[in-house]
Amino acid sequence: MENIVKNDMDLLRPNDGDVYLVAYPKAGVTWMTEIVTAIYREYALENPNCASEFDNAVRAHAFCEVCPMSRRVSGDKNKKVIGYDANGNEIFENEYEKRRRIVSLHFPAERMGKMMPDAFNNANVKMIYIARNPKDIAVSYYHFHCMNDVLPTPNSWQEFLDDFTNGSVRWGSWFDHVRGWWRKHEEMISENKPQLLWLTFESLKKDLKSEMKKICEHLGLELSEEGLKMAVKRCTFASMKADPNRNHSKNKIFQGDFLRKGKVGDWKSKFTDEQNMQFNLAVVDHLKEDFSTLTRNFTGGEKIQ
Template identity: 40%
Template sequence: LADLPQYLRGDRRVHPCGFQCPNRRNCWLSWTETPKHLTFSGTTWTQEIVDMIQHNGDTEKCKQVLVQFREQIFIIKHPTGLELAEAMPSPRTIKTHLPTQLLPPSFWEQNCKIIYVARNAKDNLVSYYHFHRMNKGLPDPGTWEEFVEKFMTGKVLWGSWYDHVKGWWKAKDKHRILYLFYEDMKENPKREIQKIAKFLEKDLSQEVLNKIVHNTSFEVMKENPMANYTKDFQGIMDHSISPFMRKGTVADWKNHFTVAQNEKFDEDYKKKMSDTSLVFRMEL
């Protein structure tokens, strides 16, 4: 870990809200999991889907707790995500944004189930930029032009997008990882939700499946105060600048990149993705 850049090291800023986590590194590296536990790295969207599957489509149960508190996240403070996760009954579901090299070893050793959602680099960049703008707990993203450069060089929280998606793509060949694509979920949510349910070994009736598809649609979740982060994080997230659930579309990058930026990004992207079989769709 000593060789990792500051924005990836466990004794510095690791959480996207910029929380300081001194002395947490040894805690999460020694974290013990069991095979029954599920971890997923991805979006609030996936979190809502998993929660609804686990509750067999019962929307009332899902609305009892804010989405950000239904699964614990590595790493938060007061109390730490670790302490909250330890108190959860088994089987427990844990959310993380960590790259593979920072995941506690026990997750690999116990062969836990992991759901990972990857989004194409350009839309990911746009989404992250607006998240930085509205989240007062994050460093100032600077101008759009400046943030594009930071993203391309991996000088953002959680580090390089390229290393992140490629790391998990490689790990899926050795571990129980369901690797999903945001673009596939937008194109055919029913099919992708069925994949998740199968991975979780849950049998859903068509009625329940359709209910989950509807209630986890972007349009419904955007209006759901238990899922859209308009509750609790007051003072940290300014939805007047940019809502947490902003657009939820594919290819919004076309509304942000200039021709020159796009050409430069494509050239850099081609080089950095030349060593992997991982392929993303930039539009549908």
């Protein structure tokens, strides 16, 4: 935390027009980054007077727990990279051109409140939280560990599931993460602060076009029917998986598909009946205070008995 404040706090400080995309790992924040980028691209095409602000917006990632969005020195040692545009080109510190920022992160609500309190109080900063069925998250996270050279390889699926259930994985407990952000969402609504939009991975899969309309409205942007159609087409799983610039196949730390399946309900191919029963009990136990909102908002519609 001390290093972040000293070196990178100004990069995390919210600017008017910033969009913060938040999710627990493997819940869909990469997909949401593509969605917002696609909306910006189409908006720039339809609004030439402000195109430079939206086209090739800075995409910055604050995934690292130690030094988020660190100023990485590029090949030119006099320049430092603070993010990337939609084509993967580096964006350098102190560039004069005004650009929108799309910042994707995994921060729990409490941590974000300590590090970036202005994000919750600035009406010109928008946030989107993406929730997903934790069983699908656990399976996706397990495969991500198996193919990622910088993460420890699990000894077994059962061991990883136990660690996931106990919160003994990177970014900690899913239960704490989703509960913290849900309560922040409810708190902001009660205070008439509509900056935080809550979506689920499952709703995006079910009707991407309708959910993208919600996102446009949340961001205060309007697209034509044709613009929306083009944005949706660009953000299908098949489109992203087939594009080397977006499927992370060029990243050498990944020894497999970063975009693996993108399915709803894939957990059924991995969970045994006993594992499913035990995990359901853990969900009810950890989230009992929020059980009334559990099915609709936390687990993508799956009923947990």
